[in-house]
Every structure is written in C-alpha cells, then in structure tokens.
Amino acid sequence: MSNQQHSSALTVEDARKQFLQQGEVPSGIVRSEIEDSWIRSLEAGVKCESPLDMESLSRGGVADLKDKNRHLIEAAHPEVKQLVDYFAADGGLVMLADCEATILGVKGDKRHLDSATRQALETGANWDEQLRGTNAVGTAVVERSPVMIKGHEHFLDKVGYLSCCSAPITDSKGELIGVLDLTSPTDNRELPPNLSLVQQAVRSIENRMFSGQFQQQVVLSVHSRPEYLRSSWQGMLAMELDGHIQAVNEQICQLLGRKREQLVGKNLEELFGIRPEVLLTDLHRKQRGQLRTRGGDFVCELLHFPNSFPASIAKTPAKPAKAKPSQIPLSAPELSELAGQDPRLKKGVRMGSRALAHELPVLIQGETGTGKEVMAKSLHLDSRRSDGPFVAVNCAAIPEGLIESELFGYREGAFTGSRKGGMTGRLEQAHGGTLFLDEIGDMPLALQARLLRVLQERTIAPLGGGDEVALDIAVICASHRDLKSLVAEGAFREDLYYRLNGVCLRIPAFRDRTDKREFINGFLQQLTPDGRRIEIDPVLLEDLLDYQWPGNIRQLETTLRVAIAFMEPDEAIIDMSHISDDFLEELNQTSVAELPDCIQADAIGALKSSELVAVQKAVDQCGGNISAAANALGISRATLYRKLKQLQGDG
Numbered sequence: 086m087s088n089q090q091h092s093s094a095l096t097v098e099d100a101r102k103q104f105l106q107q108g109e110v111p112s113g114i115v116r117s118e119i120e121d122s123w124i125r126s127l128e129a130g131v132k133c134e135s136p137l138d139m140e141s142l143s144r145g146g147v148a149d150l151k152d153k154n155r156h157l158i159e160a161a162h163p164e165v166k167q168l169v170d171y172f173a174a175d176g177g178l179v180m181l182a183d184c185e186a187t188i189l190g191v192k193g194d195k196r197h198l199d200s201a202t203r204q205a206l207e208t209g210a211n212w213d214e215q216l217r218g219t220n221a222v223g224t225a226v227v228e229r230s231p232v233m234i235k236g237h238e239h240f241l242d243k244v245g246y247l248s249c250c251s252a253p254i255t256d257s258k259g260e261l262i263g264v265l266d267l268t269s270p271t272d273n274r275e276l277p278p279n280l281s282l283v284q285q286a287v288r289s290i291e292n293r294m295f296s297g298q299f300q301q302q303v304v305l306s307v308h309s310r311p312e313y314l315r316s317s318w319q320g321m322l323a324m325e326l327d328g329h330i331q332a333v334n335e336q337i338c339q340l341l342g343r344k345r346e347q348l349v350g351k352n353l354e355e356l357f358g359i360r361p362e363v364l365l366t367d368l369h370r371k372q373r374g375q376l377r378t379r380g381g382d383f384v385c386e387l388l389h390f391p392n393s394f395p396a397s398i399a400k401t402p403a404k405p406a407k408a409k410p411s412q413i414p415l416s417a418p419e420l421s422e423l424a425g426q427d428p429r430l431k432k433g434v435r436m437g438s439r440a441l442a443h444e445l446p447v448l449i450q451g452e453t454g455t456g457k458e459v460m461a462k463s464l465h466l467d468s469r470r471s472d473g474p475f476v477a478v479n480c481a482a483i484p485e486g487l488i489e490s491e492l493f494g495y496r497e498g499a500f501t502g503s504r505k506g507g508m509t510g511r512l513e514q515a516h517g518g519t520l521f522l523d524e525i526g527d528m529p530l531a532l533q534a535r536l537l538r539v540l541q542e543r544t545i546a547p548l549g550g551g552d553e554v555a556l557d558i559a560v561i562c563a564s565h566r567d568l569k570s571l572v573a574e575g576a577f578r579e580d581l582y583y584r585l586n587g588v589c590l591r592i593p594a595f596r597d598r599t600d601k602r603e604f605i606n607g608f609l610q611q612l613t614p615d616g617r618r619i620e621i622d623p624v625l626l627e628d629l630l631d632y633q634w635p636g637n638i639r640q641l642e643t644t645l646r647v648a649i650a651f652m653e654p655d656e657a658i659i660d661m662s663h664i665s666d667d668f669l670e671e672l673n674q675t676s677v678a679e680l681p682d683c684i685q686a687d688a689i690g691a692l693k694s695s696e697l698v699a700v701q702k703a704v705d706q707c708g709g710n711i712s713a714a715a716n717a718l719g720i721s722r723a724t725l726y727r728k729l730k731q732l733q734g735d736g
C-alpha cells in the first residue's frame with residue numbers, strides 16, 4: 086500500500102494523533118497552513134488534551150481592553166450586527182478580537198456550546214496560538230491572512246466540535262489591528278462559516294476606518310470597474326489637496342499591482358499623470374474621474390473632501406455642547422456673516438432666527454451646495470438652545486429599513502437582533518437642542534405620519550413600548566426639492582408640510598446672489614491657511630462672476646481650495662494658471678455660449694485654424710490689452726490667457 090493510499094483513509098483526528106506520536110503529519114490529509122500551525126503549537130508546548138480554563142479579566146480589565154480598541158469596536162459594529170442577523174439564528178457566533186487574539190466581544194447563539202467553551206469565549210479570553218494551539222483567531226494573527234479551521238484541525242480536543250473562519254483586520258498602514266471570526270458547531274450543515282463572508286465584512290470595516298482616519302484629506306474610491314466603486318472591493322486613496330498621497334488600502338495595491346510603499350508618499354500626478362486640481366474638478370462636475378496607468382485605466386469617485394470650515398470664521402459656542410463629552414464643538418459662521426450683503430438672504434436669516442426664538446419650525450430650501458446645513462448650524466448657534474446638541478439626520482442617506490429606528494430609537498428586545506439596552510433615537514438625542522432633518526423630502530410616507538405626531542405632541546414613544554419621553558427640540562428641515570410640488574404629487578404629507586413650514590427660508594443659488602464679488606473675496610481670505618493676503622486676478626474674477634456655479638458654494642469652495650493649494654508660497658494672486666484646464670474649459674463655454682451663434686462659430690473656427698499665431702497677433706494689435714484682444718477674437722479672456730501661456734511655454 087502506498088503512503089498516499091494509507092493516509093487518505095485517515096481522519097483529520099487520526100492524522101493529528103499520528104503527528105503527536107510520530108512528530109510528522111501524514112501527507113495529503115490537512116492543508117499546509119494547518120500542518121505549519123500544528124508544528125508551531127507543538128513547539129510552543131500546547132497539550133491537545135488541555136482543559137479550556139481561561140483566566141478571565143476583571144471588569145476593569147475588560148473596560149480597559151474595550152477602551153483601547155474602541156475605534157475598532159465602533160467601526161466593526163455594523164458588520165458584526167449584520168453577520169449576527171444572518172448567522173446567529175442558525176447557531177452561529179460572531180467574534181471580534183484584538184491584534185493579540187484577545188476577544189473583544191462575542192455575539193450570537195451560544196446554546197450549542199458546552200459550558201467550558203462558553204466561558205472560553207468570553208470577552209477578555211485570549212486565543213493566542215502559542216497558548217491554545219491551532220485556532221482560527223490565533224492562527225489568523227500568526228498567518229496575517231484569512232484562515233478556516235474545521236473540527237479537529239483545531240489543536241485542542243475540546244474545541245474539535247467547532248468550525249471557524251477568521252480574517253485579520255488591518256489599518257491604513259497595513260498593520261494588524263484585530264480579527265473578525267465566524268464560529269459554529271461543525272455539524273451545522275445549514276450555515277457553515279463562510280470565509281468570503283468574513284473577508285467581505287473585514288474589507289467594509291477597514292474601509293470605514295480608513296475614511297474616518299483621513300478627515301482632513303481628500304479620499305477617493307478607485308476601481309477598474311465602476312460597479313465596484315463604493316463597495317467593499319473598492320480601492321481607497323487618501324491624499325492632500327496638492328496630490329501628495331498619504332495612505333492607500335490593500336485593495337488599491339492589488340488593483341495597481343504595487344506595494345504600499347510604492348504608492349504612499351508619491352504624488353498623484355507622478356502615478357497617474359493627472360494634476361490633482363484637474364481630477365478634483367472632474368470629480369466635482371461629473372462625480373467621476375479617470376486615472377490612467379500603464380497597466381490600465383481606473384475610475385474614481387470622491388468619498389470625502391477635507392472638512393470645510395476654516396477656523397477663522399468658526400463661531401464656537403461659549404459652553405461645550407451637552408450631547409457627548411467627546412463631541413467636536415460645533416462651528417459655523419455668525420448669522421450676519423452668513424447672510425453677506427444679499428438682501429433676500431439677510432431677510433431670510435432674520436426670519437429664521439425669529440422663528441426659532443418663537444419655537445416655530447424652519448424649512449430651508451435651496452439648490453445643492455447653497456449652504457442649507459451651514460445655515461441650520463448658524464441658526465442653532467444663534468438660538469437659545471445653542472448650548473444643547475445639534476443633531477443632523479440626512480433622510481436620503483439612511484436606508485428606508487433603518488430610518489425608523491435611527492430617528493425614533495427602540496427599547497431593548499423591540500425586535501430580533503435589537504441592541505442590548507435599546508438605542509436612543511436621533512430625536513431623543515436632540516433633546517434640549519436642535520434637530521436638523523436634511524433632505525426631508527426623502528422621508529418615507531409612513532414615517533412622515535409618525536414624525537408629525539411627535540412634532541404635534543412633543544413626546545416620543547420608542548419602538549418596543551415603554552414610557553413616552555417629553556421632547557424639547559427646535560426643528561429645522563431642509564430639502565433641495567420643492568416640497569410643495571412633492572405635496573402636489575402625493576409624495577409628501579400636506580399636514581406635515583404645514584407643520585414644518587413655520588418659516589420657509591429660501592437660500593438663493595450662488596449665481597443669483599447680488600453679493601458674489603464680496604462673497605468670493607471674503608471667502609478666499611477665510612480659506613487662506615495662514616492669513617496670507619491673496620487676491621484673484623481681475624480677469625479671472627470676472628469669469629468667475631459670470632459662471633453659473635451649478636454646485637453653488639460647495640463648488641466655489643473646491644475651486645478656491647484647489648487654486649490656493651497650487652499657489653507657490655511667494656505668490657499672492659490667483660490667476661488662470663492655478664485653475665484646472667477642465668474648469669477653464671467650462672468658464673470658456675459659458676462665455677462663448679453667451680455669444681450670438683454666428684460669432685460663436687467664427688470664434689471657434691478661428692481658434693481651431695489659426696491657433697496661437699492669431700492669438701499673439703490680436704494681443705499685439707490691441708497693445709497688450711487682454712480684454713480687447715479677447716473681444717476682437719470673439720473668445721473669452723480665460724481661453725486667451727491659456728493660449729498665451731501656451732505660447733510663452735513654446736517660446
């Protein structure tokens with residue numbers, strides 16, 4: 086009988102016994118990673134027959150452990166919850182461990198476990214491979230890769246009835262920070278632990294932590310296929326506004342076929358041949374950008390843009406907000422500053438502030454990026470509730486199935502999978518302060534009725550019953566959609582519309598503001614990092630004033646920030662050279678589009694045929710007067726300026 090035939094008749098348990106007796110693992114029975122782990126376990130002196138006695142941590146010890154790993158625990162919460170919902174009903178457990186294989190939390194159905202295992206899987210128990218031998222959590226820590234350990238592949242006899250899958254969780258530097266694990270009894274044929282499920286959950290956790298860590302940077306979602314953008318398979322890249330790459334996730338390294346150190350510290354342009362301001366303008370205007378490499382093309386979307394408010398204009402409440410000690414103090418401009426010099430806005434701000442003072446709700450309407458949320462914050466900070474919390478809920482961003490519990494909260498045991506201790510809803514969190522309901526037009530109809538009742542009665546009854554809680558809140562709502570039309574279409578309750586619409590404050594689109602020039606100049610100073618005095622070239626400023634600004638102040642902010650980032654330290658004037666080609670193109674289109682058709686055709690034709698020579702000639706003929714030359718050529722000053730730059734570059 087050949088060795089191979091002999092060994093294939095062996096069970097994993099036999100193979101392990103044989104290994105322990107003879108010091109060699111019979112071939113063909115277990116995977117090489119199990120064999121390696123058995124050898125390590127033996128060398129560490131672990132005994133297969135050892136009991137599962139675990140030293141349990143004191144309460145203080147558990148609290149310290151959780152505190153040390155709180156970012157991981159918080160980031161993993163949604164995936165742990167989802168896996169528990171999916172997995173626990175069939176006897177599965179979901180575990181989170183730290184980077185040393187110490188359990189941070191176990192959720193799910195423990196009925197299938199014997200009492201020793203139950204105790205060994207408490208928070209604080211350590212599953213280091215050196216102590217417990219081959220096990221999914223401990224072995225994943227050693228291997229730094231996902232592992233599945235089935236039945237008697239475990240080194241300890243006592244856990245031979247379990248099957249487990251673990252995947253390591255790493256931070257933005259690729260360092261191990263924890264392990265996620267799915268465990269169930271081996272005889273569970275319904276839902277055996279699934280390695281790809283754990284890996285997918287881990288990618289989502291890592292991506293969430295990545296986004297949270299780079300609040301002051303631009304964060305991009307990158308993939309070769311657009312359908313994978315913003316998914317757990319997305320590549321992620323965090324960079325400064327000048328394109329300096331701060332961090333990348335593992336997926337982008339795999340997509341690009343590069344190591345982390347070949348990407349971090351490099352410049353976007355160096356890697357992808359695109360200037361950051363060009364990419365950012367694309368992302369802003371078209372929501373999507375393209376990154377080209379020799380290995381192929383990638384698409385990207387903007388996940389995060391650096392936090393907007395410059396400290397210089399931030400108004401911070403005198404006393405810290407009550408909501409949570411760790412909360413970042415709310416900042417927003419003074420109301421007078423916000424209104425600027427636009428008479429409609431000034432009136433709106435005055436009315437909004439009075440409405441809140443008289444306990445009336447405020448409805449803010451305006452196009453996207455006009456500053457509805459900023460306005461809500463400023464109104465709150467100006468109100469008598471400024472010391473209380475400001476709680477913002479974006480009704481469009483919360484999945485329909487979650488919005489009810491998110492808003493109204495629930496009591497413990499309200500439904501299967503509900504959190505222990507229940508959850509305080511956002512309405513209750515806003516008690517003593519202001520509730521800001523953004524994109525209220527997207528609230529499902531069924532919930533509109535519930536919200537109406539809360540606003541009428543000023544009390545709230547969380548899901549799952551219990552006492553009603555009195556609410557003292559100011560309510561500000563916002564929508565970029567016309568709520569009146571939604572009412573007419575039957576998509577928004579009329580009674581709620583009238584209840585919310587104490588005062589309707591319409592923020593004008595930026596292009597319609599009468600104080601654009603002052604606003605741009607003032608805003609520029611606020612955005613300038615070190616108090617440097619910066620001006621905009623008068624030719625460029627005129628073009629900016631003529632532009633339509635479909636993304637309103639948000640788009641203006643990006644444009645100015647990008648321009649500032651591209652100024653040399655000794656430059657004091659922003660001109661066309663600091664503006665991306667794409668955005669210049671748009672400025673031109675606006676200008677050319679304003680010309681009569683025949684002149685437009687002439688201008689474009691002239692430009693294409695005679696090119697730069699004609700440009701130089703026109704400028705010379707006009708004695709160097711750019712505006713006059715642009716007029717003569719029938720093109721905008723922006724285009725002319727760019728052509729001149731090209732000429733100078735060529736010369």
Ligand SMILES: Nc1ncnc2c1ncn2[C@@H]1O[C@H](COP(=O)(O)OP(=O)(O)OP(=O)(O)O)[C@@H](O)[C@H]1O
Pocket residue numbers: 393394418422423451452453454455456457458459460523565608638639642
């Ligand atoms: N008056 C202002 N002064 C300075 N910055 C502003 C002002 N108004 C808005 N912004 C900036 O513009 C951006 C968009 O503002 P905000 O999110 O309040 O707009 P919004 O109307 O609520 O947008 P959306 O409808 O897309 O949610 C933010 O980055 C904000 O900092």
